[in-house]
Amino acid sequence: MPYDWNFSIVLQYMPQLLWGGLHTVLLSAACIALAVPIGVVLGVIRHQRVRFLAPIAVVYIDFFRTSVALVLICWCYYALPILLGVNLSTFTAVTIAIGLQASAYLAELVRAGLGSISTGQWEAARALGMPGTMRLRYIILPQAARRMIPVFFLLVVEVVKTTTLAGIVTYPEIVYEAFRVSTEVYRPVETFTIAGLICFAFLFVTGRIAMRLERRYAAVER
């Protein structure tokens, strides 16, 4: 018996699903915004083998890379407020959990990116008389960043996917909203099909931006 598709009821709930999609985008953006500065700093510390700080960075990176995202989310939502004695919104709690985990992955990416720049570049900048921070900021990091674009966007996609776990603590992201809609209209097939399409559309656009950026900078590279 072929399945009798009926999108009309589900489409009435489209605003709610799009609302969920918007929350997914916002949460993803917040996680990335938290991950980038931490990841860059940790990546530089690792690459430069900064005394005292580098071993700490290693522990941090290993911890978050081996942690289960769902556990981190629950821990940040249920345990962290108790330990800190403050109230955390679901948004804040999940951003901390996923953002910190992403920062660990990003740190390793930054480290690899910095390592891929030839020593000749460091030396040329040094020979000009640039202090270390200037070498990093104007010469090495911009070049490394360009090389990191493809993998960075893979990481972004992973972060977006991970944010769909946030429903577990009732953050109204796309999958959470899809659940709510489908229990109301008893049309899980249509509901999750549409939710899937919304996710796909977002990730597709992200991927296109990545490709555009990559192509733009590839022309400059040797």
Add this chain to the structure above:
Amino acid sequence: MTEEVLRIEGLRKAYGLLEVLKGIDLTVHRGETVCLIGASGSGKSTLLRCVNFLGYPTEGRIYLEGRLIGRESGGKMAYRESKLCAVRTHVGMVFQQFNLFPHLTVEENVTIGPIKIRGVPPAVAHEKAAEQLRRVGILDKAKDYPSQLSGGQQQRVAIARALAMEPSIMLFDEATSALDPELVGEVLVAMRKLAEDGTTMLVVTHELGFAYNVAHRVVFLHEGTIYEEGPPQEILVRPRRPRTQDFLRGHTAFRMPEPEMTPAAAVDG
């Protein structure tokens, strides 16, 4: 030609147990071009790197414009990296591999030093960059990226980048060794022009024709010591000492169409 720009006294440099420079004394005067020649591994690069402190000397003193670099403490020299950054702005360096910044245009490569390190206003820096690029004959490529240039053009940009800092002395480390033979000439011509303009230069090179025609003085480095030095007409044509004679037998002052002679073959023949 009496004013000393660079003075090196008793310079020693060791990598671990391997002593590469074994007491170098060398002075370069204003407007002088000194060519440093010697076999591979004799310590030429190491010497240049000590002059702008890409590598720290193990022992000895380096004076730039009459000022001793570093502080004396207990008979040894101590160097502070922050002070050395300032020193390096007065010493231009040109590498064998060009090492242009690939993410910056030719113009940006030349202006980034003056703008970021010296704090020169961008408008002024661009004007001066144009002047240096014109000097090395590559002003028309100012908006290009390094990857769009030939090796010879890239090396001339690298020279302009170093010149833009208005250094007291320019160091060249085999600036033409990585180039295809047909591109060597344009770089040597640019270097010759600088020398004739009175730029103070310390040039490591295997281009003995350049040394002969341009250098005021040629220094032959052998196993980490200055083995023989003097005017090019003496050192390159009538060397007195055996190692210099051996070295020159392995080289030819003119580019010949035959395959390059190896030193061994040259000695046999």
